Amino acid sequence: KSAAFPVKKTLEEFDFEFQSSIDKKVIEDLATLRFVHNAENVVLLGPPGVGKSHLAIALGIEVAKAGISVYFTNSGNLIERLKLANREGILEKKLKGLMKFKVLIIDEMGYLPFDEEGAHCLFQLISRRYEKSSTIFTSNKSYGEWGEIFKDHVIAAAVLDRILHHCTTINIKGESYRLKERKKQGIKT
Numbered sequence: 020k021s022a023a024f025p026v027k028k029t030l031e032e033f034d035f036e037f038q039s040s041i042d043k044k045v046i047e048d049l050a051t052l053r054f055v056h057n058a059e060n061v062v063l064l065g066p067p068g069v070g071k072s073h074l075a076i077a078l079g080i081e082v083a084k085a086g087i088s089v090y091f092t093n094s095g096n097l098i099e100r101l102k103l104a105n106r107e108g109i110l111e112k113k114l115k116g117l118m119k120f121k122v123l124i125i126d127e128m129g130y131l132p133f134d135e136e137g138a139h140c141l142f143q144l145i146s147r148r149y150e151k152s153s154t155i156f157t158s159n160k161s162y163g164e165w166g167e168i169f170k171d172h173v174i175a176a177a178v179l180d181r182i183l184h185h186c187t188t189i190n191i192k193g194e195s196y197r198l199k200e201r202k203k204q205g206i207k208t
């Protein structure tokens with residue numbers, strides 16, 4: 020089933036001891052995929068390098084292993100494609116196409132802000148998936164900062180309202196794993 024993960028990352032490879040701000044039980048519960056059957060969402064928040072994408076991909080791999088359709092994309096790419104579809108008058112078709120996937124992973128929410136059209140397209144996508152299928156997000160911005168991603172605070176609130184109604188939020192704190200690896204190699208940072 021279609022996945023398109025940029026790299027392979029598994030739950031077994033994740034060092035929960037290094038990342039003590041994560042409750043392993045919560046991740047294990049997500050790995051049961053009950054959230055998928057209940058059409059709930061998952062949001063992984065935290066600074067760069069703390070393992071948000073790793074966990075999103077690892078959960079995605081669990082979904083694929085269970086024979087459930089999953090699709091991975093980053094927010095910038097997704098929004099560009101939705102905007103293109105909007106201009107061609109085929110946004111509805113495109114959104115319907117994305118409903119094929121029981122789980123949609125949207126990586127890196129917030130690295131680039133959305134313009135008005137982009138925010139509109141994302142709102143349409145979230146509204147359509149609401150209570151029907153799961154979406155996993157990663158973001159380096161806290162919920163309070165999501166207004167900035169959308170510029171329009173009203174749209175941001177409407178999107179968040181739908182995402183958070185049935186959602187597990189994982190707030191990851193701490194140091195970048197990449198930094199730790201560099202330190203281990205004795206490279207000055």
Ligand code: ADP
Nearest residue numbers: 032033034037038067068069070071072073196
């Ligand atoms: P983020 O999405 O939060 O910016 P990534 O998930 O891309 O961070 O993690 C950066 C790199 O560090 C990846 O190669 C990832 O596999 C690795 N990594 C991060 N946290 C851990 C961890 N706790 N255990 C093992 N590898 C980790």
